[in-house]
Amino acid sequence: AQSVTQLDSQVPVFEEAPVELRCNYSSSVSVYLFWYVQYPNQGLQLLLKYLSGSTLVKGINGFEAEFNKSQTSFHLRKPSVHISDTAEYFCAVSDLGDQGGKLIFGQGTELSVKP
């Protein structure tokens, strides 16, 4: 069975500082990997995804993530955060063999950007 662990439930950071949100996954099969963001009282929005190819993936709003197969990790990074990045971030995996629509999510990391 697949599982996703987000290693930090809350990450406070000052504006313009770099940030890394950590994600590890467990799976016996090949997977696709995703990062989603959820702003208060809203649904989830895709930040970026890794399907294949280059292990460094760039997404929206200046975020990027690196897939590390040996460490089964997919950490999300941003070199300089803004107040508007305050939100909850979810790492997710899907099974390559799945029929679609089914994502396994981590518990989420609450990013709080302070002025």
Next chain:
Amino acid sequence: KAGVTQTPRYLIKTRGQQVTLSCSPISGHRSVSWYQQTPGQGLQFLFEYFSETQRNKGNFPGRFSGRQFSNSRSEMNVSTLELGDSALYLCASSDHRGPGTGELFFGEGSRLTVL
């Protein structure tokens, strides 16, 4: 393009009642997935429909059911409501047909409170 629309946005029910939630996917999207989001359990996959057929199902009791219509709109139903069913129910649509390579587009959710 209009996004994923979920109705109602908020509702309050009492234990033992049933509830029906509606989801209109993005035009042209034929896959609709449903997720339950709670503070304790996080985001959990309920089921996914594609072309009116349930392709995938999560580990929820039979009180949770869904269906999809020929226009791709979907409904989910929860019967005999329990206090633990209080949650944000998120619908997501996608245009993919096969394994989870596609991006999921989420609605803003229906927040159900069971008293």
